[in-house]
Amino acid sequence: MQKAAVIGAGYMGSAITFPLSDNGIEVNLWGTWLDDSLIESSLKGFHPKLKKPLPENVKLYYWRDIKAALGDTEIIFIGIASEGFVKVFELLLDNLDPDRTYYFFKLTKGLVEYEGKIMRATEAAFEMLRKKFNNEKGRNSSSSGKILWASVGGPVRALDLAFRTPSASMYGLSDTKIKDMLQDFSTDYYRIFPTDDLEGVEICSIFKNVYAMAAGICDGIFKKENEGTYFNIVAFLFNQAVQEIARIVEIAGRRKQTVFDLAGVGDLHVTSAAGRNRRYGELVGSGVDGETAFKKMYAEGEFGEGFVALKLGIPWLSDKYNVTENLMKEELPLLNTLNRIIFKKENPAFSVKTLAAQLGY
Amino acid sequence: MQKAAVIGAGYMGSAITFPLSDNGIEVNLWGTWLDDSLIESSLKGFHPKLKKPLPENVKLYYWRDIKAALGDTEIIFIGIASEGFVKVFELLLDNLDPDRTYYFFKLTKGLVEYEGKIMRATEAAFEMLRKKFNNEKGRNSSSSGKILWASVGGPVRALDLAFRTPSASMYGLSDTKIKDMLQDFSTDYYRIFPTDDLEGVEICSIFKNVYAMAAGICDGIFKKENEGTYFNIVAFLFNQAVQEIARIVEIAGRRKQTVFDLAGVGDLHVTSAAGRNRRYGELVGSGVDGETAFKKMYAEGEFGEGFVALKLGIPWLSDKYNVTENLMKEELPLLNTLNRIIFKKENPAFSVKTLAAQLGY
Numbered sequence: 001m002q003k004a005a006v007i008g009a010g011y012m013g014s015a016i017t018f019p020l021s022d023n024g025i026e027v028n029l030w031g032t033w034l035d036d037s038l039i040e041s042s043l044k045g046f047h048p049k050l051k052k053p054l055p056e057n058v059k060l061y062y063w064r065d066i067k068a069a070l071g072d073t074e075i076i077f078i079g080i081a082s083e084g085f086v087k088v089f090e091l092l093l094d095n096l097d098p099d100r101t102y103y104f105f106k107l108t109k110g111l112v113e114y115e116g117k118i119m120r121a122t123e124a125a126f127e128m129l130r131k132k133f134n135n136e137k138g139r140n141s142s143s144s145g146k147i148l149w150a151s152v153g154g155p156v157r158a159l160d161l162a163f164r165t166p167s168a169s170m171y172g173l174s175d176t177k178i179k180d181m182l183q184d185f186s187t188d189y190y191r192i193f194p195t196d197d198l199e200g201v202e203i204c205s206i207f208k209n210v211y212a213m214a215a216g217i218c219d220g221i222f223k224k225e226n227e228g229t230y231f232n233i234v235a236f237l238f239n240q241a242v243q244e245i246a247r248i249v250e251i252a253g254r255r256k257q258t259v260f261d262l263a264g265v266g267d268l269h270v271t272s273a274a275g276r277n278r279r280y281g282e283l284v285g286s287g288v289d290g291e292t293a294f295k296k297m298y299a300e301g302e303f304g305e306g307f308v309a310l311k312l313g314i315p316w317l318s319d320k321y322n323v324t325e326n327l328m329k330e331e332l333p334l335l336n337t338l339n340r341i342i343f344k345k346e347n348p349a350f351s352v353k354t355l356a357a358q359l360g361y
Numbered sequence: 362m363q364k365a366a367v368i369g370a371g372y373m374g375s376a377i378t379f380p381l382s383d384n385g386i387e388v389n390l391w392g393t394w395l396d397d398s399l400i401e402s403s404l405k406g407f408h409p410k411l412k413k414p415l416p417e418n419v420k421l422y423y424w425r426d427i428k429a430a431l432g433d434t435e436i437i438f439i440g441i442a443s444e445g446f447v448k449v450f451e452l453l454l455d456n457l458d459p460d461r462t463y464y465f466f467k468l469t470k471g472l473v474e475y476e477g478k479i480m481r482a483t484e485a486a487f488e489m490l491r492k493k494f495n496n497e498k499g500r501n502s503s504s505s506g507k508i509l510w511a512s513v514g515g516p517v518r519a520l521d522l523a524f525r526t527p528s529a530s531m532y533g534l535s536d537t538k539i540k541d542m543l544q545d546f547s548t549d550y551y552r553i554f555p556t557d558d559l560e561g562v563e564i565c566s567i568f569k570n571v572y573a574m575a576a577g578i579c580d581g582i583f584k585k586e587n588e589g590t591y592f593n594i595v596a597f598l599f600n601q602a603v604q605e606i607a608r609i610v611e612i613a614g615r616r617k618q619t620v621f622d623l624a625g626v627g628d629l630h631v632t633s634a635a636g637r638n639r640r641y642g643e644l645v646g647s648g649v650d651g652e653t654a655f656k657k658m659y660a661e662g663e664f665g666e667g668f669v670a671l672k673l674g675i676p677w678l679s680d681k682y683n684v685t686e687n688l689m690k691e692e693l694p695l696l697n698t699l700n701r702i703i704f705k706k707e708n709p710a711f712s713v714k715t716l717a718a719q720l721g722y
Binding site: 131155157160161163164165166167168172179182184186192193194222227228229230232233234235236238239242243244246260262266267269270274275312321355359360361 | 463479484516517518521522524525526527528529540543544547549550553554555568583589590592593594595596597599600604607610621622623626628630631634635636683713714717718720721722
């Protein structure tokens with residue numbers, strides 16, 4: 001029987017156990033030190049975030065039992081929030097067998113900080129792998145073990161997946177060999193679309209959380225103003241977001257087509273329609289300032305990925321791709337506007353209307 | 362003072378009078394023979410569809426007064442439903458001065474039937490122009506008058522526009538000269554994005570109404586099943602719709618990029634989120650059969666453009682672009698599924714889940 005370890009017992013880590021165990025895979029779900037109450041409750045038959053029991057054959061592990069959770073599996077799904085990624089990945093590395101081949105599937109979406117530098121989670125992971133195993137290309141050129149990597153994107157909201165609603169995921173693969181595996185994970189309701197544009201998928205996953213806040217902000221503004229309807233501006237900014245993510249992916253030297261597909265258009269759609277980043281945006285649109293809204297949600301156990309991705313994303317674009325403030329104003333004006341609203345306390349209604357008036361004729 | 366005539370006093374015709382009159386343009390709004398009650402009510406200070414008064418300086422005309430409505434304007438916006446397009450355009454032609462230049466802005470979205478053939482509204486208009494003025498290229502090569510044409514697309518819901526919510530429109534232009542005019546129509550809240558891909562914009566406008574029904578159908582299914590959440594499947598099919606419209610535009614020899622922009626992604630977004638086609642889809646998803654749902658809405662004065670565009674769109678694709686049933690199944694599977702649900706009474710939940718299970722790995 002195939003085995004898989006899932007790292008992180010929050011929304012996405014727990015949700016991915018549904019298609020995996022429906023495929024007859026023996027799943028070990030491991031919770032971080034922040035997930036103790038989730039594991040405890042799940043052991044009693046109810047996952048508090050997914051609001052339902054996990055599949056019967058999923059085995060649950062507290063964070064101290066990482067060795068047991070990893071067991072002898074080669075397949076590791078990482079489903080933790082970006083803030084915990086580096087710390088958890090380091091712990092993971094301490095418990096891997098350097099002479100074995102592993103297949104990693106990264107569900108985490110966001111940028112991370114590693115040794116004072118902002119980077120994609122996959123970059124940080126490969127840096128850590130290189131250091132740990134003292135090997136220039138991660139472990140790919142080592143004689144014994146190998147790392148195969150997939151960055152998972154696409155429009156998969158954990159709650160829907162856990163209800164087995166048809167969902168589409170885009171897997172950016174480091175190696176075409178992984179393709180042969182995908183049918184072991186997919187089900188009638190969990191469909192997988194592979195691509196070799198791993199970096200493109202990952203950039204989409206970072207920025208869709210940023211831009212999804214725009215939909216929430218618009219709703220917040222218009223609910224507060226309590227007059228008129230606001231579907232046009234949400235669609236206007238949705239399209240603008242797609243164009244800007246495409247521009248960012250282009251700047252990063254990857255394919256725009258990845259953005260005009262499930263990883264971009266698809267994921268931005270679901271993230272704009274429902275979930276934490278949208279809710280965060282609504283708070284801001286209704287007048288709560290950016291930092292306060294983040295803290296408020298954090299206190300309620302909800303991590304605002306979009307807020308953090310915006311905070312890290314702007315210096316990342318500047319440091320890595322030389323995106324100047326001027327270039328941002330001209331070519332990424334919605335990103336610039338979100339920055340002004342969230343970090344410079346600009347009035348949301350004023351900012352959004354000013355932005356709209358500057359675009360087009 | 363600039364003058365414009367707007368043909369059709371329904372949702373979009375009436376809504377466009379807001380940015381036009383905010384620009385100081387003298388607007389004559391003409392209602393068709395079906396719009397008498399809209400004109401009557403608007404004259405009393407309340408437009409029943411927009412649920413508010415029209416701008417003060419808009420002059421209202423009943424259908425018999427078309428000559429007066431056209432007056433000596435060169436600028437004509439056509440905002441009627443596709444079903445009335447041919448008849449109204451013929452009436453319009455009878456009242457135009459063949460020796461003058463006209464600028465047409467077609468807000469109508471859909472396919473029309475003209476002399477037994479299905480075609481884009483712009484094609485039908487140019488056929489009619491050619492016949493009327495006995496001139497091979499419409500009037501473009503005539504010595505006196507000229508016709509300049511724009512097909513308008515993009516995410517503009519009439520209700521939002523009438524509330525002056527920021528909105529973005531894409532104008533597909535037959536002639537770059539029209540570009541110089543656009544700033545006379547745009548306002549801070551009505552933004553215009555020109556493109557030379559007139560046909561691409563028009564195809565987007567036809568098919569976004571078709572594919573928007575999918576979002577409604579999903580909602581209808583899941584509301585009826587009353588369990589689970591369905592944002593993933595809506596985003597999945599949204600993305601699938603974008604890919605299929607892009608394929609159709611490619612088959613028609615036009616640019617995919619038009620689809621990955623306001624005319625496609627943007628307009629599909631707003632149409633999927635709100636409005637008649639979405640509502641139509643909800644009825645079907647909840648179990649009302651396709652024809653009955655159309656008739657039910659028609660009886661309430663709401664025209665299901667998506668239903669008609671699907672009905673005409675499939676033979677149009679087949680006749681004009683040789684899209685066979687097999688090609689449709691393979692390359693336009695969502696279109697095929699919509700056809701099966703709406704015209705072949707296939708169970709919506711079964712069809713949607715079967716489709717999802719066939720896409721990807």
